[in-house]
Amino acid sequence: MVSVEETAAWFDGNLEDLKKVWFGLLRLKTVGADPAFADECAECAELLAGILKKLGFSVSIRGEGNGSVFGFRPADPGADGRTVLLYGHYDVQPADPVEEWRTDPWNPVEIDGRVYARGAQDNKGQLSFVLAALRFCVETGVPLPNLKVVIDGQEESGSEALSSELRTSPQDFSADAIMVSDTEMYAGRPTICAGLRGVCGVSLRLNGASHDLHSGTHGGIAPNPAAVAAAAVAALHDADGAPSLSGFTDGMLPPDPGEVEMCIAGGFDENEYLLSTGTLPSGGQSGVHPAVRGALLPTIEVNGFHSGYGGAGLKTIIPSFAEVKITMRLCPGQNAESCVDALKLHFEKFLKPGMTMSVTAEECGGGGFRVPLDSPAVDAARRILAGLGLGDSVIHWDGASIPVVGRLYEATGAAVIMAGFGSDEDRIHSPNESFAVSSGRLLFEYVCRMLSWFGECRSERPV
Amino acid sequence: MVSVEETAAWFDGNLEDLKKVWFGLLRLKTVGADPAFADECAECAELLAGILKKLGFSVSIRGEGNGSVFGFRPADPGADGRTVLLYGHYDVQPADPVEEWRTDPWNPVEIDGRVYARGAQDNKGQLSFVLAALRFCVETGVPLPNLKVVIDGQEESGSEALSSELRTSPQDFSADAIMVSDTEMYAGRPTICAGLRGVCGVSLRLNGASHDLHSGTHGGIAPNPAAVAAAAVAALHDADGAPSLSGFTDGMLPPDPGEVEMCIAGGFDENEYLLSTGTLPSGGQSGVHPAVRGALLPTIEVNGFHSGYGGAGLKTIIPSFAEVKITMRLCPGQNAESCVDALKLHFEKFLKPGMTMSVTAEECGGGGFRVPLDSPAVDAARRILAGLGLGDSVIHWDGASIPVVGRLYEATGAAVIMAGFGSDEDRIHSPNESFAVSSGRLLFEYVCRMLSWFGECRSERPV
Numbered sequence: 037m038v039s040v041e042e043t044a045a046w047f048d049g050n051l052e053d054l055k056k057v058w059f060g061l062l063r064l065k066t067v068g069a070d071p072a073f074a075d076e077c078a079e080c081a082e083l084l085a086g087i088l089k090k091l092g093f094s095v096s097i098r099g100e101g102n103g104s105v106f107g108f109r110p111a112d113p114g115a116d117g118r119t120v121l122l123y124g125h126y127d128v129q130p131a132d133p134v135e136e137w138r139t140d141p142w143n144p145v146e147i148d149g150r151v152y153a154r155g156a157q158d159n160k161g162q163l164s165f166v167l168a169a170l171r172f173c174v175e176t177g178v179p180l181p182n183l184k185v186v187i188d189g190q191e192e193s194g195s196e197a198l199s200s201e202l203r204t205s206p207q208d209f210s211a212d213a214i215m216v217s218d219t220e221m222y223a224g225r226p227t228i229c230a231g232l233r234g235v236c237g238v239s240l241r242l243n244g245a246s247h248d249l250h251s252g253t254h255g256g257i258a259p260n261p262a263a264v265a266a267a268a269v270a271a272l273h274d275a276d277g278a279p280s281l282s283g284f285t286d287g288m289l290p291p292d293p294g295e296v297e298m299c300i301a302g303g304f305d306e307n308e309y310l311l312s313t314g315t316l317p318s319g320g321q322s323g324v325h326p327a328v329r330g331a332l333l334p335t336i337e338v339n340g341f342h343s344g345y346g347g348a349g350l351k352t353i354i355p356s357f358a359e360v361k362i363t364m365r366l367c368p369g370q371n372a373e374s375c376v377d378a379l380k381l382h383f384e385k386f387l388k389p390g391m392t393m394s395v396t397a398e399e400c401g402g403g404g405f406r407v408p409l410d411s412p413a414v415d416a417a418r419r420i421l422a423g424l425g426l427g428d429s430v431i432h433w434d435g436a437s438i439p440v441v442g443r444l445y446e447a448t449g450a451a452v453i454m455a456g457f458g459s460d461e462d463r464i465h466s467p468n469e470s471f472a473v474s475s476g477r478l479l480f481e482y483v484c485r486m487l488s489w490f491g492e493c494r495s496e497r498p499v
Numbered sequence: 500m501v502s503v504e505e506t507a508a509w510f511d512g513n514l515e516d517l518k519k520v521w522f523g524l525l526r527l528k529t530v531g532a533d534p535a536f537a538d539e540c541a542e543c544a545e546l547l548a549g550i551l552k553k554l555g556f557s558v559s560i561r562g563e564g565n566g567s568v569f570g571f572r573p574a575d576p577g578a579d580g581r582t583v584l585l586y587g588h589y590d591v592q593p594a595d596p597v598e599e600w601r602t603d604p605w606n607p608v609e610i611d612g613r614v615y616a617r618g619a620q621d622n623k624g625q626l627s628f629v630l631a632a633l634r635f636c637v638e639t640g641v642p643l644p645n646l647k648v649v650i651d652g653q654e655e656s657g658s659e660a661l662s663s664e665l666r667t668s669p670q671d672f673s674a675d676a677i678m679v680s681d682t683e684m685y686a687g688r689p690t691i692c693a694g695l696r697g698v699c700g701v702s703l704r705l706n707g708a709s710h711d712l713h714s715g716t717h718g719g720i721a722p723n724p725a726a727v728a729a730a731a732v733a734a735l736h737d738a739d740g741a742p743s744l745s746g747f748t749d750g751m752l753p754p755d756p757g758e759v760e761m762c763i764a765g766g767f768d769e770n771e772y773l774l775s776t777g778t779l780p781s782g783g784q785s786g787v788h789p790a791v792r793g794a795l796l797p798t799i800e801v802n803g804f805h806s807g808y809g810g811a812g813l814k815t816i817i818p819s820f821a822e823v824k825i826t827m828r829l830c831p832g833q834n835a836e837s838c839v840d841a842l843k844l845h846f847e848k849f850l851k852p853g854m855t856m857s858v859t860a861e862e863c864g865g866g867g868f869r870v871p872l873d874s875p876a877v878d879a880a881r882r883i884l885a886g887l888g889l890g891d892s893v894i895h896w897d898g899a900s901i902p903v904v905g906r907l908y909e910a911t912g913a914a915v916i917m918a919g920f921g922s923d924e925d926r927i928h929s930p931n932e933s934f935a936v937s938s939g940r941l942l943f944e945y946v947c948r949m950l951s952w953f954g955e956c957r958s959e960r961p962v
Contacts (some may be wrong), residue, residue, distance in 0.1 A: 044720065073942070079698075089871055106764060110592035155764055171582075190844040203607045216904070228706075233715060233718075235715065235815065237815070238814045239812070239813055244778050245776040245777050245778040246776065246777030246778070247777070248775075248875070249776060249801060250899065251800045251826055251828070252696060252791070252828055252897075252898050252899030253797075253898050254793065254895070254897050254898070255696075255782075255783075255791045255793065255798035255800045255828045255898055256775060256779075256781075256782060256783035256784070256789075256792035256796055256798040256828070256898065257772075257780045257783060257789045257792055257793040257898075258778055258780065258782045258900070259778060259779070259781045260680050260782055260800055260801055262732070262799050262802075262803070262804045263733075263735075263736070263800070263806075265729070266728070266729040266730075266732035266733050266801065266804065267729075267733040268731075269725070269729035269733070270730040270732070270733035270734070271733070272725075272726075273726070277774055281680050283738065310853070313708040313709065313710075313712060313721060314708050314709030314710070314853075315692070315707050315708040315709070315719065315721055315722060315853035315854065316722070316851075316852045316853025317603075317720045318721075318722045318851035318852040318853050318854070319717075319719060319722040319817075319851065320718075320719035320720060321716075321719070321882050324868050326667045326720045328718035329709060329720055330716070330717065330720040331720065332720055335714075335719040336806065337718045337723055337725050337815075337817055338723055338725035338729065338806070338818070339715045339725075339807050339808050339813060339814055339815060339816050339817070339818070340806065340807035340808035340809050340814070340816075340818065341725045341726070341728075341804055341805070341806045341818075342805050342806075342809040343801070343803065343804045343823065344801065344803035344804060345802050345803035345824060346824075348860070349702070349860045349862075350700045350701075350702055350802060350826055350860050350862055351802055351803070351824070351853075352698065352700075352800075352826050353801055353802050353803075353913050354782075354802070355801070355802070355803065358804065359809065359814055360808075360813070361807070361808055363714055363813055363815050364716070365715055365718045365719070381766070388565075388779075388781035389779045389781040390773070390777075390778035390779025390780075390781050390791065391778065395522070397811070397812045399812075399813055404927060417669055419806035434715075435715050435716050435717070435718055435719065435720075436713065436715030436718070437714050437715050438687040461870060463824060484671065
């Protein structure tokens with residue numbers, strides 16, 4: 037294992053260089069969802085490809101649209117022969133609303149140890165320090181295992197190209213371990229994200245009459261799509277608030293008692309929740325700890341419900357249609373396609389004669405996953421994180437989704453180690469995004485040690 | 500009773516004059532809901548007041564905004580001493596969308612026996628022929644009872660001024676019978692509208708978090724106002740589709756078997772319903788005839804439901820609020836204020852901790868009523884309608900509401916005779932509204948005979 041003295045000295049000596057790379061990435065407007073920025077996305081992919089080539093990777097840029105940067109570097113002589121895949125992304129959210137930025141979102145500036153720009157953290161910032169750790173290892177001769185680097189250009193917009201690549205060339209993604217640094221620290225401590233929920237959803241339009249009807253003349257005669265949609269939504273949960281959609285939990289692997297215990301031990305501060313959201317944690321299944329409800333159990337949430345008159349006052353109509361948007365967060369074992377089908381079937385059953393239903397949008401982001409916590413790689417990560425001087429690491433299950441990571445996990449069966457060094461203060465996706473250089477240093481230290489550990493790892497020892 | 504020869508000759512001889520009055524009313528843009536037309540509303544009220552004065556009425560214009568025209572004419576010597584109140588209105592719906600009119604909505608033109616203009620039928624048209632009948636009676640010496648004429652200037656926007664007047668000066672509305680000609684013929688036959696439902700409603704806003712939350716991070720933790728509102732909406736009806744809101748039917752006077760039988764006998768054509776609405780009569784309580792469901796039973800209808808994301812595709816949020824607009828149609832005996840209170844209480848019970856509710860609009864249009872059908876006045880009306888040459892009259896209960904008529908009925912206990920000569924072809928409230936001169940003639944004949952009958956009515960005989 038590399039020593040703290042080595043990494044610290046190298047980091048200090050190369051910080052100006054590292055910032056040049058980081059700032060260079062940030063100056064490119066890589067808003068993946070907007071075709072107007074396609075050229076800058078392509079330029080960014082080329083820039084990253086060049087960095088990897090210099091470190092001994094064979095590189096290709098793949099996929100339609102903003103391509104993914106693929107790098108492969110064979111194991112150093114004497115290093116462990118297993119394969120570690122590093123995942124990150126170079127696309128960013130739009131800078132809108134631009135007028136709320138205090139500095140130019142596309143011209144990074146450092147103020148009091150923080151660098152401000154769109155993508156400063158998510159994910160160009162964290163990615164820059166992962167690349168810095170790779171450079172350290174290569175330059176100082178740390179024996180490295182087989183390395184695959186995948187830098188997504190569409191993470192913020194669904195990772196279509198990468199998912200397609202994963203379906204057609206799964207062998208290119210095969211790995212024993214996957215490292216992702218695109219998450220945050222929990223409660224200010226180094227955090228291993230031990231699982232993400234999957235996500236899928238559908239937008240349904242329930243049609244009644246061909247036009248809005250007078251609710252006096254037709255009330256009690258015509259079917260009311262708003263009321264029908266409400267009845268269907270209400271029947272998605274039982275009286276305890278647990279999902280009761282038929283087929284929804286088929287195949288679901290419930291969390292084991294140890295995971296539940298650890299999740300609860302992570303704590304949940306109701307007052308803090310009230311302060312940050314303005315409401316209480318009163319959603320989901322009653323009698324279950326909020327931290328468990330928000331991460332280890334699946335949910336069905338209405339994201340939008342629109343029907344009929346929405347202006348001032350009242351208007352006596354029976355709406356001609358209702359549109360309901362619902363997304364589900366899935367636990368390991370649940371099948372996204374089946375859940376979407378079950379939801380459509382559920383709504384169909386509520387239709388009254390003379391009503392029709394159409395699907396106006398549908399997304400199957402994929403399933404959820406939980407990382408086994410008893411692997412040597414996770415043990416190593418916990419030891420390394422604990423050695424960073426911020427206290428013991430925290431194990432945290434996140435209720436959100438990074439669908440492509442779930443798909444990588446499903447496709448490869450690799451150990452996934454997600455540890456990121458973001459914080460709420462970074463304001464990712466919002467104006468004035470920033471990332472602290474000190475957080476970047478922690479990430480650099482962590483990745484250097486992890487790569488060093490993987491390189492030393494003997495083949496007979498499981499990952 | 501006046502003879503057909505008399506009325507027909509007078510009508511033919513005075514038709515050009517009658518049209519002058521009718522067209523004069525139509526040329527005034529009396530859009531009551533829009534303050535921009537206040538001057539023309541006032542001019543119209545003065546015009547109507549002048550017409551009544553010429554017929555021997557003492558007249559006043561009362562109330563804030565577009566005033567109601569009030570006229571009183573004492574009984575002629577030798578005529579019955581009871582009081583008949585004639586209700587109509589001079590305000591109209593806006594002409595929008597103006598571009599869909601084939602003629603100028605404010606410049607009446609007659610084409611093939613129909614007069615086209617906003618208000619041509621509703622209610623300036625029907626009102627013109629009621630006034631013509633009054634003129635006939637006065638000019639030809641038909642002995643008239645005490646007459647009150649009330650011409651509303653706010654019927655299309657809630658009749659606020661008139662309702663206020665009714666509360667403060669109920670004695671001015673006292674009457675033995677109320678005649679209203681603001682309805683339509685049913686199945687092409689002269690129709691007595693035997694009852695209207697009441698109407699009341701409320702717009703509720705259910706608040707959760709202070710802002711939309713990420714449905715991954717917060718799904719299963721935060722309360723979802725859209726789901727809570729849907730659950731509350733779903734619980735407004737039982738499994739059979741009958742309203743199950745606690746307290747809703749308190750005091751309700753169910754229709755008697757004779758009324759139900761007559762209502763069903765009126766018939767309901769499912770194919771015609773499908774053609775005109777594009778859906779089937781699958782709303783309301785199962786196992787009950789649609790005609791009964793739509794007129795003799797109360798309903799609770801969602802008029803609007805809006806929460807969260809409504810754009811293209813999906814967006815993974817938990818909405819911060821849901822707004823639901825609900826109106827109820829009431830049967831006799833139900834109390835509008837109590838029903839609104841019951842609805843608010845119902846929704847409050849569904850709120851989860853950390854949620855709040857606010858009322859964004861509220862209307863209590865008043866209760867429903869059914870006219871007793873065994874009164875001499877209704878008998879007389881049926882005989883007179885049957886004598887018009889269009890076959891026997893139809894008794895029809897309407898699911899819609901003219902709230903102020905309900906309030907007049909409640910306040911006075913008078914016999915209400917609602918018979919109008921509109922038809923679907925008239926397209927009231929829509930572009931290209933029209934009214935057939937032949938329908939006006941029928942209305943004229945009917946009112947002449949009814950007024951004549953009331954004048955002859957001996958005091959010892961009940962109305």
